[in-house]
Amino acid sequence: MGNRVRTERSNLVISDVRPSDDGRYVCQASNVLGVRRSRPAKLVVLVRPFFVLRPSPGRGLAGGSLLLPCRVGGSPRPRVHWRRTDGPLPVGRLHYTEDNSMRIDGLRSSDAGQYSCEAENEAGRVSAAVTVEVQVAPSVDMPRRAAVTLGSQVALKCQVRGQPAPRAVWWKEAQFDPLLADQERGRITTSVQNDLYISPVTSADLGWWVCAAASAAGSFSGRVLLHTGRVKVPPGSASGRSGPTDDLVHLEEVRLLDGTSVRLSWKTSDRRPVDGFYICYIRRPAADGEATSAAPAVQKVTVLNGGADSYVLTGLRPGAAYEFFLVPFGGGREGRLSRLRRAQLPEAGEQSVGMGKFLGERSQGKFAGLCSRC
Template structure:
């Protein structure tokens, strides 16, 4: 029975043959391209899929002109995908060539052709210069503040947003952005002060205006709040702290849980704090307080004191006998605790981790330890059985973010004294035996090597029969003590 161009099995005969009737079909576009707006140099894909029998071939037109793809020119940046979609690796727009335009997908076979709906590719543009840039504004707390911004020209027209201290501003019942891009802040608060940037965005990219400062008068505010710094022992560390306000606030420094070092700390230009020379004890949290008749504000920053690695435990030159244990150990202190390693001169690789072990140790006698930090790392390198190839110069190194240190030792592996040759103490004797009777031939050997000393191999006993070597077999067996047994 035929249905919808197909034959169906209606009987019970398992040998019945199916028949399929496939109709010839003119092309039909089933997936149409959609218009795109992309940035110059960005990839773009225009979708197109068609059905038909035979399967239709896909070609593309741009503004009515056939589009050349990599099938026509291997160097083309346009590719025709297997499903018929057009992929542009990097969109172009210059005096010689442009990918912008109106595109149409054309599907064809022997029964006709079909066109997709048209889709456009628009190459977005965005100039770099803002028409109007925001400027610094000073307002009294509780008043109204405005910042104007007109974005650069672009296609499509860019959208505007604002950043305050690097964070996107979300409009609310007190902060809004007008259609012309102006930022309006009602009833300005002290927390509104900071650095404002106008951001213009479209598919061609993002443009940021020069920053503008909003100063809220009366209460102190930070122009440059202190930030965490790090310094090396013996060097210097400076915490910057710049404030504004009316009347001008006074600035004081203190240390959380301790005192600012006397004689080595001073307030410098801009009311920052300079410590010089640094010691491990200077590490900690420092607070900058700005106060006037309106308010008091405080910010904190951490000083981290780094100590370059210093070798505190290093072995001298080492001499061991071949076959003995080789053990090297060194300890390096520093802040942060250094990475310590062993390496052999002549090899660019660090000695294997399976042989070298490291651990952090507390050095109670060191200046680093007195600062209350784990300041040392111990590295051990061990060879259970030293060979002559282990002789040479070894380097223990320690590194951290403040510097590095290395120390060198020489290892000499002495060869062991050669052993005398083995002696056959009990040689085999002649025997006369009946056929079928097992035979035992003894060969007892005495040697200083025994079962193996150092790198000297153990004695090995072998047998020959009429000049031919014997090995273990179903009839011949050589015991561990050298005795040969022969089955009857």
Template sequence: MKGFIGPQSRNGLDLHCKIKNLFHHPYLLYMYNFGPVFVQEPDDLIFAVDSEEKKVMMACEARGNPKPTYSWLINSTEVDVEDDFRYSLIDGNLIITNASEAVDYGVYQCRAENSLGIVLSRDALLQFAYLGAFSGRTRGAVSVREGQGVVLMCAPPPHSPDIIYSWVFNEFPSFVAEDSRRFISQETGNLYISKVQPSDVGSYICLVKNTVTNARVLSPPTPLTLKTDGVMGEYEPKIEVHFPPTVMAAKGVTVRLECFALGNPVPTITWRKMNGNIPKKARLRKSQAVLEIPNIQLEDSGSYECKAENSRGGTAFRGYLQWISMINDTQLDSGEQLRWECKATGKPRPSYRWLRNGAPLSPQNRVEMVNGELIIHRVQQTDSGMYQCVAENKYGAIYSSGELKILASAPMFKTTSVKVIATVGKDVSLECRPQASPKPRVSWRKGDRRIQPSKRIILLRNNTLRIINSSRSDEGSYVCRAENQFGSAEKTTALLVKEAMRVELSPSRVEVTVGESVVLSCKAIHDPSLDVSFLWLLNSQPLNFQKEGGHFEYIQTQSSTADLMIRSILLKHAGKYGCRVQTSADTVYAEAELLVRGPPGPPGVVIVEEITDTTATLSWSHGVDNHSPITAYNVQARSPFSLGWQTVRTDPEPVTGDMESAMAVELNPWVDYEFRVVATNAIGTGDPSAPSRAVRTKEAGKYCFASWHHGIIEDCTMCT
């Protein structure tokens, strides 16, 4: 079988050739024998120890003929599935029951094997996420003078992986707020107070949170008290928190540098980069105590200084940010060129060397190594393997690793014959997408005649054949042939060209009144050899006939016509109705507009512009007329003495539909009123506006003592 690569190396590296196109051809899977090829390899995994699920699954799947068998390695030692009941295999997946960090933490590899060879998966690290409890031992009080600096130790419990620190002051959930005087280091977890004040006296509790499980635990309280033997005088800053002298950072990561000082007065922290400027993308956090540099690049490396100053003096700390450009896993076709760049910064300037499968790599005919750059010309299958770049100086070394996989296989198509139906006058594309490595040469022919590109027939870069303005004469059998050094394959496309479909939707515009019904008819004129399907839409959204309360009904009396019946129309049914018609050749869309006349919508909010003892001047804005002009407005009011909303007299009277203000008259003095407005048109009366704010009429010049019955003034018995 051309392109087959035999058994793999036994050094733990996956050096197989992925013959990807076999995966898509079930017949060939049984026709040929081939060695194991991974479909799924295990990934790094963090297992929460306190989770309800007590099992860990490391996933692995491979294809091969004969069918592969599986085994697993942990830290290069074979897992004993037979004798250790905690381990079991389901297909290729390793299941670990009652997993524990002491026994199961480590690097795992899946091994797939059949009679033709063995492959080892990539490394997968299994870690355990947990958060222990703080020691229950009582913490002693910390006593300092006012004005003195203090460090409260967190002493976090055992944990994995990282945790986030915060501090509770006196009682939960009162948290310590960081500022220029107080700082919580996310490296040590300690709370630093540069200058203690009387308000700081109290109980402090360290709270830690696991970043994976979100579990939280609290430390025993640490009391902070003030000594009574005087106040601490001013003193120069002392840096208590700083970043390491050398910070290693890979390209693209975010670096966080901490710096905080104790002192009286409270020190000011400033940052600078020696021989350059702080990157513009850098962010200062926590009142200058944290310098955060995202997406580290080569130009960000160098020496950084944080300086703490107050009126008594200053002190500084410097550290070096060392940068390395990492290499990544790469897949290449046989014959292509590999170019990996590995760059690092440091003092002294680092030197570089390369390893392949753990052994030193030397320059040779196709291999170049210059200043950290590795170039391999015309890669071959023997170049596959695990590569490492080592950047080192007298202070240490940084490793960057990546896997190189070389692909090699003959061309193969998922399907070898397809049918494409086009319409006259439209452009049509015939695809040719073989799976092959290296990339194959592609040619087209129609029947026995090789196709030569022209203004109307274009061969695109992705090997697709595009025919512009297709006609009946373009019908026929088109063959795409793909070929490389490992073999060749062909795909046949039968092209049929049909007359373009037309769609008629009637009526194209219709006006109806609320409660009426209407029928929209959609007719397709198309090639009779093609099946046709219809889809109705309202405002570009497909209609759901089951959820519309019986208002819509789909009616298809013949294969080329579909009607839409809309019954008992509501205002919300107004809009643009689309009919989308589809055949295997093309899709056509037509649209009609439905306008629904109905009672007006509510007017805009009512504003009381002026109030007297018996009148209120009101204004509002027009609401929607729902395709029927507003003819009149009705002004209504309510008070604590009325039975709901009552129509009030107005000036002018009546209030016509073109007006937006009126005066309510004959109101009672010293009464709280709300007002609203209702619009009317030829269809009916709409919903009222929202009520105005409550207002009180003015006090009258004369007072009437009246008898009341059900909130209505019946008789004025005495006036003064």
């Protein structure tokens, strides 16, 4: 114990008491007539609760599970309980582990909010609050078909839902030239509600139009057939409200290489090889309100190699925030979007946007059965 222990008038004084001081102590007195010992005295050192693993913010997908860790120490062993600070706990869907972590099953949007892990014993109390975010995969609701008269105007509705708010993209199938919300391209415009307007309609506009939505929680696509009333749609050939299917391409990582370039890495389904990929990226408005000459637009790079699994995109704007997603293609149509990923580039010298090159090839694959309802 070193200099922390001293005696004052036969009393034992311990300074800076530590857990290791816990134990039994005996007072011993001796003189020429002999030795006398006291009955053992037990010292119990109380330790205020402390976090061995502090709870951290949690993010989960609706329908899934989320584990909120909370490991505490202290003496005596603290009593630990969880509570929600902005509403009731999701009773019936909670499970507690031996180390006092809490798991929420069957996540719902209503589970998002503030939670607190609290530990208490005779020495004191400690608590830590965490935020739970529940993501909801995107969905798209739109009509199956729309009949028009050439020379007239048409509005194609596309209702997009999800949390976080998905990024919606329109394009004409087999002519991948994507439009974001609130954009204009000649006769074709989009609204902030993600609806598409064509005025006047020409024969070149007839065919399948795709409205797709992507976020960090997933992606979703729907199709609508624009026709003049003379085209029959075979049953089951299209669905205005497409159900989610397995991702054909998964954008795994966006790694910063320097102030102007990133490396995108992805995986594709081995069951559905493709002919190539569109690498799409959108420069987001700056948080400080930086003025831009135009609304955000989709920029793209075409990779004509179905075996590619990474790509280095160079010449991005230093200090800017970007969104990235991939679109596989083959056999004359585009597949389902990947999930959306974001990246914030570090500040550096100014440089114009350019192109990169793809890295990492796998065996070439032929297109087969690519997302028949995209």
